[in-house]
Amino acid sequence: MILSEARQRFISIVGQESYYDSKADLLAYSYDATPGFQALPDAVLAPSCTEDVKKVVEVCSSYNIPIVPRGSGTNLCAGTCPTQGGIVLLFHKMNKILEIDEDNLTATVQPGVITLNFITEVEKKGLFYPPDPSSMKISTLGGNISENSGGLRGLKYGVTRDYVLGLEVVLANGDIIKTGGKLAKDVAGYDLTRLFVGSEGTLGIVTEATLKLIPKPQSKKTALALYNDLESAARSVSSIIAHKIIPTTLEFLDQPTLQVVEDFAHIGLPTNVEAVLLIEQDGPLHTVEKEMDSIASLCQAHGAISVDVASSEEHAEALRTARRSALSALARLKPTTILEDATVPRSQVAKMVLSIKEIAQKYNLTICTFGHAGDGNLHPTCLTDVRNKEEMYRVEQAFEDIFARALELGGTITGEHGVGEMKAPYLEWKLGEEGIKAMQNLKKSFDPQNILNPGKLFAKDTKKRVVISS
Amino acid sequence: MILSEARQRFISIVGQESYYDSKADLLAYSYDATPGFQALPDAVLAPSCTEDVKKVVEVCSSYNIPIVPRGSGTNLCAGTCPTQGGIVLLFHKMNKILEIDEDNLTATVQPGVITLNFITEVEKKGLFYPPDPSSMKISTLGGNISENSGGLRGLKYGVTRDYVLGLEVVLANGDIIKTGGKLAKDVAGYDLTRLFVGSEGTLGIVTEATLKLIPKPQSKKTALALYNDLESAARSVSSIIAHKIIPTTLEFLDQPTLQVVEDFAHIGLPTNVEAVLLIEQDGPLHTVEKEMDSIASLCQAHGAISVDVASSEEHAEALRTARRSALSALARLKPTTILEDATVPRSQVAKMVLSIKEIAQKYNLTICTFGHAGDGNLHPTCLTDVRNKEEMYRVEQAFEDIFARALELGGTITGEHGVGEMKAPYLEWKLGEEGIKAMQNLKKSFDPQNILNPGKLFAKDTKKRVVISS
Numbered sequence: 012m013i014l015s016e017a018r019q020r021f022i023s024i025v026g027q028e029s030y031y032d033s034k035a036d037l038l039a040y041s042y043d044a045t046p047g048f049q050a051l052p053d054a055v056l057a058p059s060c061t062e063d064v065k066k067v068v069e070v071c072s073s074y075n076i077p078i079v080p081r082g083s084g085t086n087l088c089a090g091t092c093p094t095q096g097g098i099v100l101l102f103h104k105m106n107k108i109l110e111i112d113e114d115n116l117t118a119t120v121q122p123g124v125i126t127l128n129f130i131t132e133v134e135k136k137g138l139f140y141p142p143d144p145s146s147m148k149i150s151t152l153g154g155n156i157s158e159n160s161g162g163l164r165g166l167k168y169g170v171t172r173d174y175v176l177g178l179e180v181v182l183a184n185g186d187i188i189k190t191g192g193k194l195a196k197d198v199a200g201y202d203l204t205r206l207f208v209g210s211e212g213t214l215g216i217v218t219e220a221t222l223k224l225i226p227k228p229q230s231k232k233t234a235l236a237l238y239n240d241l242e243s244a245a246r247s248v249s250s251i252i253a254h255k256i257i258p259t260t261l262e263f264l265d266q267p268t269l270q271v272v273e274d275f276a277h278i279g280l281p282t283n284v285e286a287v288l289l290i291e292q293d294g295p296l297h298t299v300e301k302e303m304d305s306i307a308s309l310c311q312a313h314g315a316i317s318v319d320v321a322s323s324e325e326h327a328e329a330l331r332t333a334r335r336s337a338l339s340a341l342a343r344l345k346p347t348t349i350l351e352d353a354t355v356p357r358s359q360v361a362k363m364v365l366s367i368k369e370i371a372q373k374y375n376l377t378i379c380t381f382g383h384a385g386d387g388n389l390h391p392t393c394l395t396d397v398r399n400k401e402e403m404y405r406v407e408q409a410f411e412d413i414f415a416r417a418l419e420l421g422g423t424i425t426g427e428h429g430v431g432e433m434k435a436p437y438l439e440w441k442l443g444e445e446g447i448k449a450m451q452n453l454k455k456s457f458d459p460q461n462i463l464n465p466g467k468l469f470a471k472d473t474k475k476r477v478v479i480s481s
Numbered sequence: 482m483i484l485s486e487a488r489q490r491f492i493s494i495v496g497q498e499s500y501y502d503s504k505a506d507l508l509a510y511s512y513d514a515t516p517g518f519q520a521l522p523d524a525v526l527a528p529s530c531t532e533d534v535k536k537v538v539e540v541c542s543s544y545n546i547p548i549v550p551r552g553s554g555t556n557l558c559a560g561t562c563p564t565q566g567g568i569v570l571l572f573h574k575m576n577k578i579l580e581i582d583e584d585n586l587t588a589t590v591q592p593g594v595i596t597l598n599f600i601t602e603v604e605k606k607g608l609f610y611p612p613d614p615s616s617m618k619i620s621t622l623g624g625n626i627s628e629n630s631g632g633l634r635g636l637k638y639g640v641t642r643d644y645v646l647g648l649e650v651v652l653a654n655g656d657i658i659k660t661g662g663k664l665a666k667d668v669a670g671y672d673l674t675r676l677f678v679g680s681e682g683t684l685g686i687v688t689e690a691t692l693k694l695i696p697k698p699q700s701k702k703t704a705l706a707l708y709n710d711l712e713s714a715a716r717s718v719s720s721i722i723a724h725k726i727i728p729t730t731l732e733f734l735d736q737p738t739l740q741v742v743e744d745f746a747h748i749g750l751p752t753n754v755e756a757v758l759l760i761e762q763d764g765p766l767h768t769v770e771k772e773m774d775s776i777a778s779l780c781q782a783h784g785a786i787s788v789d790v791a792s793s794e795e796h797a798e799a800l801r802t803a804r805r806s807a808l809s810a811l812a813r814l815k816p817t818t819i820l821e822d823a824t825v826p827r828s829q830v831a832k833m834v835l836s837i838k839e840i841a842q843k844y845n846l847t848i849c850t851f852g853h854a855g856d857g858n859l860h861p862t863c864l865t866d867v868r869n870k871e872e873m874y875r876v877e878q879a880f881e882d883i884f885a886r887a888l889e890l891g892g893t894i895t896g897e898h899g900v901g902e903m904k905a906p907y908l909e910w911k912l913g914e915e916g917i918k919a920m921q922n923l924k925k926s927f928d929p930q931n932i933l934n935p936g937k938l939f940a941k942d943t944k945k946r947v948v949i950s951s
Contacts, residue, residue: 114719114828137725159668170666172675173643186915193826195856196640196896198629198679199904199911200938201920205642205675209668226725249584255607255696298765356663358584386665426666434669441669445656449927450671456926457919468670 012096013053017074021056021098024066029104031055040099043084043091044146045433046347047397052079052093059104061179061187061218068216069185071098077465080212082122082154085146087350088431090158090211095465100216102153108132109219115193116224117176122153122217139227141168144427145335156217159209161427163291163334166385167259168225170427172208177221180207182214183458193221211429212464214457228293231259232303233327234320236288236310237281241265241368243314244286245361248384250309251290252357256302260291261385262334265364268341268379268392275340278329284316288384289334291327337381338392345377345394351410353417354388354426366416367391374409376402388426411474414440435470447473483523483568487544491526491568494536499574501525510569513554513561514616515903516817517867522549522563529574531649531657531688538686539655541568547935550682552592552624555616557820558901560628560681565935570686572623578602579689585663586694587646592623592687609697611638614897615805626687629679631897633761633804636855637729638695640897642678649689650677653928663691681899682934684927698763701729702773703797704790706758706780707751711735711838713784714756715831718854720779721760722827726772730761731855732804735834738811738849738862745810748799754786758854759804761797807851808862815847815864821880823887824858824896836886837861844879846872858896881944884910905940917943 013021013032022030031037032054042049053076058064071078077097084091093099106123113136120129126147133140143162144150150160156178161170177191180203191197191204207215238244248261264272264287273280281287290306292299307318321327342348355363364380367389371378382389391413393406414424414437424430424437439447451469454461483491483502492500501507502524512519523546528534541548547567554561563569576593583606590599596617603610613632614620620630626648631640647661650673661667661674677685708714718731734742734757743750751757760776762769777788791797812818825833834850837859841848852859861883865876884894884907894900894907909917921939924931 112826112828113723115826116722117826159672161666165666172672182915182919186919188913188916188919190916192891192893194824194891194893194896195827196631196635196824196853196858197893198895198897198899199893200900200908200916201684201923202629202642202675202679203916203919205672209672214671226727252586253583257696295765295768295771297767301765354664354666356582356585356587357665358582383666388666421662421664423662423664423667423669425668426664427668429668430670438670443658445652446658446660446670446673449652449656449658449673452926453671453673453923456922 013076014074017070017076018054020070021054021067024063025056025058029057029059040081041093043086043089045087045089045092045431046349048089048092048094048432050092050094050096052099053096055099055101057101057104061181064181064216064218065185065187067100068181068183071462072184072460075460075462077462079464080157080216082151083149085150086154086158086429086431088425088429089433090429090431090467092432094432102151105218111136112193117193118222118224120152120220120222122151122220124152126150126152126155133224134227137227138224140174140222140224142171142174145338152220153217156208156220157210157212158429161383161388163260163262163383165383166261167257172205174223175204175208175220176223178204178207178217179219180215180217183460183463191221211431211467213454213467214463230296230299231291231293232299232320233330234290234303234307234318235330236290236315236318237284238286238315239284240314241286241364242361244288245364247288247310247313247315248360249358250313251306254305254309256305258290258292258306258385260289261383262289263384264289264334264337264381265379268337268381271344271379272333272337272340275343276333276336278333280333289330341379341392341394346396346398349393349395349406351391351413352388352425352428353391353413353422354386355417355420355422357385357387359420359422360384360387360389363389363417363420367413370409370412374405376405376409378409386426387422430468432467435468436472436474438468438470439473483546484544487540487546488524490540491524491537494533495526495528499527499529510551511563513556513559515557515559515562515901516819518559518562518564518902520562520564520566522569523566525569525571527571527574531651534651534686534688535655535657537570538651538653541932542654542930545930545932547932548686549934550627550686552621553619555620556624556628556899556901558895558899559903560899560901560937562902564902572621575688581606582663587663588692588694590622590690590692592621592690594622596620596622596625603694604697607697608694610644610692610694612641612644615808622690623687626678626690627680627682628899631853631858633730633732633853635853636731637727642675644693645674645678645690646693647691648674648677648687650685650687652685653930653933661691681901681937683924683937684933700766700769701761701763702769702790703800704760704773704777704788705800706760706785706788707754708756708785709754710784711756711834712831714758715834715854717758717780717783717785718830719828720783721776724775724779726775728760728762728776728855730759731853732759732851733854734759734804734807734851735849738807738851741814741849742803742807742810745813746803746806748803750803759800811849811862811864816866816868819863819865819876821861821883822858822895822898823861823883823892824856825887825890825892827855827857829890829892830854830857830859833859833887833890837883840879840882844875846875846879848879856896857892900938902937905938906942906944908938908940909943
């Protein structure tokens with residue numbers, strides 16, 4: 012509940028036209044892309060500048076009102092669901108690319124810029140911004156920064172964190188700070204820049220970012236390798252890396268995912284194989300051609316039925332789009348799609364995929380698996396129905412088994428989707444009690460009132476860790 | 482002063498042979514590579530495992546004893562000078578490379594491993610660990626992590642932070658936490674891994690690290706470009722980058738530095754030119770050759786008198802060694818060598834070098850400048866004598882002017898050397914009062930007793946900011 016006094020102050024800051032609290036508006040921002048989480052905010056605000064964000068935060072601090080910063084709400088961890096009410100902060104009015112600096116290979120942006128628009132603008136200048144989350148058509152750079160988004164090019168180029176050089180952040184007390192800059196090297200104090208990246212809006216509100224760009228690779232090749240068994244696909248991944256080749260992309264899709272994607276996209280994907288690897292390499296043409304030849308030989312040597320290099324950029328784009336549309340395609344089949352994000356060291360991908368299969372059988376569930384094989388970042392995806400309480404119970408059990416197994420294999424509970432509210436009960440499995448305590452103290456030092464996205468990352472109750480026989 | 486009770490407990494943990502408190506021992510650890518800072522610790526301990534570090538920290542916590550973790554003490558910010566007494570913690574007994582994992586391209590190491598030894602071992606397996614601080618022959622990986630060390634290959638490959646995937650850390654309360662892992666992607670909670678990197682031992686004590694490796698580049702070429710003026714050298718740097726070429730190394734040396742290095746190393750460096758660029762590119766042979774040709778043309782187009790590509794690996798190594806020995810060479814000339822670390826956006830290098838020259842003239846000082854031109858990371862180096870109080874006052878004034886100018890140009894007070902005790906009075910210039918406050922709160926959340934390397938990063942008094950006419 013927002014007192015009318017606070018409401019008046021909000022309106023005087025952002026203007027009547029940027030303050031929403033009708034039932035319909037509140038409903039629209041009561042959920043994000045995460046199934047099973049919904050809660051009404053008390054109001055929705057769209058500030059148009061950093062100074063307004065600062066003033067809004069000051070009002071929230073005075074009245075103890077929770078603040079949920081939100082990009083396009085494409086996150087899959089309930090990171091932007093306002094589960095404790097308060098205000099949702101939108102950034103569509105702060106959506107300018109302020110500068111693309113070709114001398115320093117940097118860009119300065121507001122948080123509301125759509126990721127793909129940014130990538131397109133940057134590429135027009137022959138430059139490259141690698142982080143490419145599957146949601147990039149609608150996700151915002153601010154959201155990507157808050158979640159430290161990954162993507163298909165992570166294997167070679169890293170994740171969002173690796174491209175953030177500096178930030179402007181509004182802290183919980185209304186202070187505006189600037190971290191980093193257009194600098195390749197900067198060790199003046201603690202690395203707050205990377206601390207804010209991936210902090211899910213719980214430590215501060217990002218109002219501007221300086222991003223690192225690199226030269227656009229001169230050429231790119233895309234190939235599809237088909238397999239009759241998972242192990243061969245996994246062995247191919249290991250052998251490519253062992254041969255000192257780091258492809259841009261090494262994506263894995265299992266048979267059920269292939270089937271669904273082909274039914275959805277009709278691009279002629281084979282559906283009668285157990286697994287495919289989508290492989291991309293970029294760089295100077297001569298090197299790319301040589302490496303793609305080696306990759307094809309290695310895949311064949313490790314049991315690929317066939318390896319086809321895309322004959323045209325259109326064909327390559329179709330393959331990439333197929334992979335990117337995996338979630339949308341899967342989502343058509345059942346009322347509820349739960350996309351998970353268990354991640355293991357690259358060498359453990361085969362074991363993890365096999366375990367997921369066994370766990371799906373154990374709980375009698377449909378789990379399709381696809382993901383970034385080169386990163387060890389897998390997306391086991393359960394097709395289900397939230398209204399079926401009994402099945403949902405099994406789904407939860409299955410995912411607990413999956414997280415436990417990932418950790419056993421030296422992995423983590425989330426590679427790129429974040430913790431949010433959804434995975435908070437499992438965070439202690441990864442970090443231990445001591446790690447959680449350290450992070451809670453850190454959170455308190457930035458936000459003693461707990462008004463910045465409260466309820467995220469830290470759960471009231473930690474789940475009991477499942478013991479899996481290995 | 483350490484109470485005999487605490488002394489007994491320390492000895493019972495690390496053993497008599499790893500506890501040093503003779504005058505000679507204390508004197509040996511009373512300073513690091515930073516001129517003008519010296520203070521005796523109360524004792525020096527060399528623990529042999531994480532569990533011992535934990536126990537030592539617990540004793541320190543009970544008796545409020547400051548802890549200064551120290552690698553080889555090569556830092557240039559007085560980061561390991563025990564200015565508040567207490568114990569110095571050494572890691573030469575924790576110096577094992579625990580694993581080089583060729584499947585996951587990671588290595589797991591103890592903090593006491595010497596950087597160059599590690600690089601050598603890794604390269605034997607065809608792998609590559611890029612961070613190469615000039616001190617790498619004696620520096621330790623633990624020290625590199627604490628300082629977020631840079632090096633000559635930073636332009637293309639980044640700094641230490643970019644290669645740390647996971648850490649084991651002993652916190653101020655004795656808790657042992659593990660962050661990250663052998664994972665390309667991990668967003669389970671705040672990024673404590675990168676927060677500890679560069680935190681100069683003030684947030685926790687690193688006892689183990691998982692590092693990222695990459696395939697060793699297939700070939701490497703080295704060139705030297707000579708210039709009669711600084712601007713041409715700086716313009717060459719900009720134009721190489723603008724042509725979408727990112728060399729591994731783009732080092733700058735001015736005439737006074739060249740002279741000194743040649744007198745020291747006798748490798749036939751030209752000493753009658755105003756500036757040289759040492760340029761390296763690595764990668765597939767075909768690409769390297771093509772890019773080196775382009776680089777040579779660009780340098781010539783922007784005013785280089787000559788560009789020579791090293792004819793042999795021996796010659797190339799001599800050039801690299803010359804650059805790496807710049808500090809040692811300069812240090813021979815005068816009793817005191819103060820090496821600074823002002824860093825600016827790459828596009829501002831020419832302006833910064835010019836300003837340094839003007840500032841040296843203004844204060845009548847000898848300042849040689851060399852550094853990582855591609856990173857904008859310059860090392861203006863003042864040759865002086867700490868015993869000459871009057872000159873030292875001018876040195877301090879000159880460096881204040883240099884920091885202020887770097888900040889005016891969008892830079893920072895330290896690119897790779899750290900803040901330590903030496904630059905603490907200037908940190909607020911970069912971060913503002915609000916930024917310092919946020920970092921102090923963060924420090925308090927990790928170390929409420931202020932026993933971890935106290936006095937570093939945060940100064941009692943901030944220097945008044947000089948105003949420079951631009």
